[in-house]
Amino acid sequence: MNKLLFIPLLMLFLVSCESEYSSLVKKELSSGEINEELLLDLKMGQTRKEFHEICWNLNSKGIIGQGPGNKYAKYVMPPLNADDDSTSVDMLFYGMFDDDKVMYGMDMKLHFVRWSLWNQNFSPERLIEYMKDRYMKTWGGNEFIPIDINEETKAFVKVDGNRQIVIYKLDDMDIAIKIKDLRTDRYSISKKEII
Numbered sequence: 001m002n003k004l005l006f007i008p009l010l011m012l013f014l015v016s017c018e019s020e021y022s023s024l025v026k027k028e029l030s031s032g033e034i035n036e037e038l039l040l041d042l043k044m045g046q047t048r049k050e051f052h053e054i055c056w057n058l059n060s061k062g063i064i065g066q067g068p069g070n071k072y073a074k075y076v077m078p079p080l081n082a083d084d085d086s087t088s089v090d091m092l093f094y095g096m097f098d099d100d101k102v103m104y105g106m107d108m109k110l111h112f113v114r115w116s117l118w119n120q121n122f123s124p125e126r127l128i129e130y131m132k133d134r135y136m137k138t139w140g141g142n143e144f145i146p147i148d149i150n151e152e153t154k155a156f157v158k159v160d161g162n163r164q165i166v167i168y169k170l171d172d173m174d175i176a177i178k179i180k181d182l183r184t185d186r187y188s189i190s191k192k193e194i195i
Helices: 002-016 020-031 048-060 123-140
Strands: 037-039 064-066 072-075 089-097 102-113 147-148 156-158 163-169 175-181
Touching: 020 147, 020 156, 037 102, 037 175, 048 064, 048 089, 048 102, 089 123, 102 123, 123 156, 123 163, 123 175
Parallel strands: none
Antiparallel strands: 064 072, 072 089, 089 102, 102 175, 147 156, 156 163, 163 175
């Protein structure tokens, strides 16, 4: 009789231990909702060639430029409020591609244009909050939830359908944002994936 009670109790315990993040991912992936937008005219599912053509076109219009070392494109993201130039953000970005050269996400590094070491108004912590708010205003959907990647790395994650956004602090100036299509890979987040 005790064995018959033990198995259901163990199953209940294991289900209740599932993290908020894991539950959210399972729920969103099973919803069938598809979100492919990344930024500008870039979307998940485009080829590396399409990525380069779109970036070339944006560059020729003066919307983006070349980032340092030609490893990223550079975009000065305008503020949501046109009257507030203090929230302009420097963004370096590049697509994440699978073995078939199809884009499944975006790797970004950001800092406030007016960042300075002595001014906490432009700290990475404030930029994280600003970007969380910006994504909520732009795309809506689920709220960001905090997650611990490891003892040193705290992050915020938002999952809507197949699209996952992870935001975390890189250093005293920059934050990182990784947007990823969860249909293409396992969904667990590790330090290796975010650095």
